[in-house]
Amino acid sequence: MTNPFRLTLLAATAVSLSACSTMMGADADADMGMASASAGGTVMVGGAPMYPNRTIVQNAVNSRDHTTLVAAVKAAGLVDTLSGPGPFTVFAPMNSAFERLPAGTVATLLRPENKGMLTTVLTYHVVPGRITAADLMQRIRAGGGQARLTTVQGGTLTARMMGGRVMLVDAKGGMSHVTQADVMQSNGVIHVTDAVSLPG
Numbered sequence: 001m002t003n004p005f006r007l008t009l010l011a012a013t014a015v016s017l018s019a020c021s022t023m024m025g026a027d028a029d030a031d032m033g034m035a036s037a038s039a040g041g042t043v044m045v046g047g048a049p050m051y052p053n054r055t056i057v058q059n060a061v062n063s064r065d066h067t068t069l070v071a072a073v074k075a076a077g078l079v080d081t082l083s084g085p086g087p088f089t090v091f092a093p094m095n096s097a098f099e100r101l102p103a104g105t106v107a108t109l110l111r112p113e114n115k116g117m118l119t120t121v122l123t124y125h126v127v128p129g130r131i132t133a134a135d136l137m138q139r140i141r142a143g144g145g146q147a148r149l150t151t152v153q154g155g156t157l158t159a160r161m162m163g164g165r166v167m168l169v170d171a172k173g174g175m176s177h178v179t180q181a182d183v184m185q186s187n188g189v190i191h192v193t194d195a196v197s198l199p200g
Helices: 004-012 026-032 056-060 067-075 095-099 105-109 112-123 133-142
Strands: 043-045 048-050 088-093 126-128 146-150 156-162 165-169 175-185 188-193
Touching: 043 175, 048 175, 056 067, 056 088, 056 175, 056 188, 067 088, 067 095, 067 105, 067 112, 088 175, 105 112, 126 146, 133 146, 133 156, 133 165, 133 175
Parallel strands: 088 188
Antiparallel strands: 043 048, 088 126, 146 156, 156 165, 165 175, 175 188
């Protein structure tokens, strides 16, 4: 029998998203309106302070822009993992990113019988290590215009520049952009994104 969630994920590849952001340094951040906390200070995300001495989970639960992501992390049983020592780099889609998926995707994703698929999608947004905006830009330059990031899920996210913006390309060709970089955590770093990345 065809898995309805897999069909929904396939449909999601048709969703085209765009936003304006870049990770080219402090001057570019100011010009493009992208917040960055590369010095490791406390910044605001979703109306709440993100404290660099707290874990990814401890901070994320307070962001009103990430309630869907937090619910998904809880449903997948990943709270303990993302509360661990890491370090992890998390590309964290906002609520609006989930809302742009085809109708019913999130509800289907959160069903107990789809926990395995949910875990696959979530861990595709996590890369081992602490990769800052500066690190990512350096990798893109060193890679001749792109950097391939191996996720915890085992798939690849490709970071590129396009029209003066840094974007992530997922396994299905979908694109997302970092809208807030370098939100430092005690066990890694969060980069807020405008789209949900989908594994192959």
